[in-house]
Amino acid sequence: MFGQGLLKGLSVTGRRMLGKTECDMYPYRKRVLPPKSRIFLSMRATPDGKALCNACLTCQQGCPDNVIRIEQDPEDRKRAVSFRVNSGRCTFCGICEENCPRHALTFTQDFERATFDKGTLTYALIADGTATGACVIVERTEPEHPASAEGGEDVG
Amino acid sequence: MTVDLEAVAAAHSGRVDREGLDPAIVVPRETWRQLAQALSEAGVWFSDLTCVDRGETVEVVAQVCASASEQITLKTVLPNRDLTVDSLWPVWPGMDWLEREAYDMFGVSFVGHPDLTRILMFDGFEGYPLRKSFLLETEEKAS
Amino acid sequence: MIEDHPRVGRLQKDAVTESIVLNMGPQHPSMHGVFHMQLELSGETILAARPVIGYLHRGIEKLAEHRTYAQCMVLVDRLDYISQYCNEWAYCRAIERLARIEVPERAEWLRTMYAELVRVTSHLMWFGSVGLDLGGWTPVIYAFIPRERIFDFFEATTGSRLMPNYLRFGGVKEDVDPAEMEALHAYLAKDLIDALDEFDGLVTGNEIFLSRQRGLAPMTVDQAHAWGVTGPMLRACGSTRDLRIDTPYGVYDRLDWESCTDTRGDALARYSVRMREMRESAKMALQCIERMPAGEVRTKVARVLRPPEGEVYVRHESTRGELGFHIVSDGSPKPYRFRVRSPAFMNVSSLPHLCAGAKISEFFAIFGGIDNVMAEIDR
């Protein structure tokens, strides 16, 4: 009979109308993203402001989009004086986090950083040799895992 | 169905290159279309056509399939000063856009193509972006 | 009398009919992405059509020549952002073949599972847009419910919903949490099938939909081969070409599934092939979860890979058809030539043939059946 399919479709929409809502009521209820979500880059640091980074530059050289700018301490090349992230260029690919031999880099799940000014998208993780407020505080000073086992030569 | 590559190559004054991962038939450009014609009559269908800039020369590379799992590469080498080759559009009409793209990106002219215009870049764009001599903005600054 | 009116009278006297050219897009509400179509119309009938593409050209092939092989993975994700895992897998297969890298067993199963899941999400997206093309808002909203659920799984396991950057040369980035896998299994076995049944009830039996799709834009196998059409569009003409069977990769030869074909070759056949493919893909993903062996997921590969000199072409069944990667290596850490044979590019090039003679209102019904992604066409 003509119209059967139409009626069936209507019954589907009818059932859905009475069923439960599928929406995320976003600004009223904020979603908690899974811990693996890659949103903004952050760094692990100890409570006394010591970042885990040892300025090996792996992340800066491996980043496809020149997001990371590191300045090494000229006296102690294992210490970063400044570590700046231009997140406006970042593609959230996770290459930097994966390759960091000290597991210093991590991603936060804070996604509410819309801004009217592109300049504010650049933020520092290390400034004047100390970790900034954008870092994630951890208790330990040594990496959890031994240095990444992938081996191979450095990016360059 | 399989194709006797050596025989096909010899009939079009080309040679078979088996050094790569897939066998390749390399022919001079004069027999480029005849080769495609002969293969097409043997039931071969095409998959892809592109170019590779080798500096002094530009290779036109076509990927064809003799059977569902048998893949052959066809190649012809064009000197940089004269980038013209016969179009394969009369053999496989689907080559239309592939050849337009190769023209757009490498400046290779396909003789006999019905509508050889730019496809991905806009009309009036100068240069051929995928040639090695076409520099990115960052490279230009560096050099 | 109407003829007395000066303007109308004059028009009637020397009126001649001539065809007009209508520009549709690139910014058209019912276009998929930035696609521009020049239609030559006689009244409402399309005499000729000329697609104009390139508005989303980002030069990915050129950019890739300036990045290391691992960094190119980021670009590969952005080719066809609706079936990311298929792209990554095809690219990985090309590099693995070139550099002769072995892939562990479990990684192959994981890759197959992700590729089939992404095929479901991609076809769901297409299902929604077909509804939109024909003027119905409901399918797109319904289709996004299961799509979001699968994306939640992607996000929880790979870190990103759309741009996972998850596959690596010689495996995948990391193993999947068994609890997530369990939850996904429960979802695929019941809720997804319920949702697909619901879509069938919503659209597949709808008489208006059927009468608009049946017999529209027919294509024969020979035409499809000549135009380079591949994937579900080709299988809808009766061809059995499916690279998952023809050139087995992953674990497809160990799964229990069949390739969906149809013999009618019209828009309805394309619809039906894709609808059935979703069920097959869900079935395959389920089998992957059930049978996946334990073990390593990644072989050790130098972080900066230098494949030996040579070139490789790999054909891969992406959700839209035959995706080809042609990589030329000169032994350096960056590809010498990075070429993508995009399936949607070839499928869209058949559009002028398909819509010649159709009515303008049918154009979108035809176009929807091609399932194009502009990002992949323009690259």
Ligand code: SF4
């Ligand atoms: S890779 Fe890690 S340790 Fe090295 S510079 Fe980057 S953040 Fe610091």
Ligand code: SF4
């Ligand atoms: S996520 Fe990717 S783009 Fe962003 S900083 Fe890390 S490596 Fe660079």
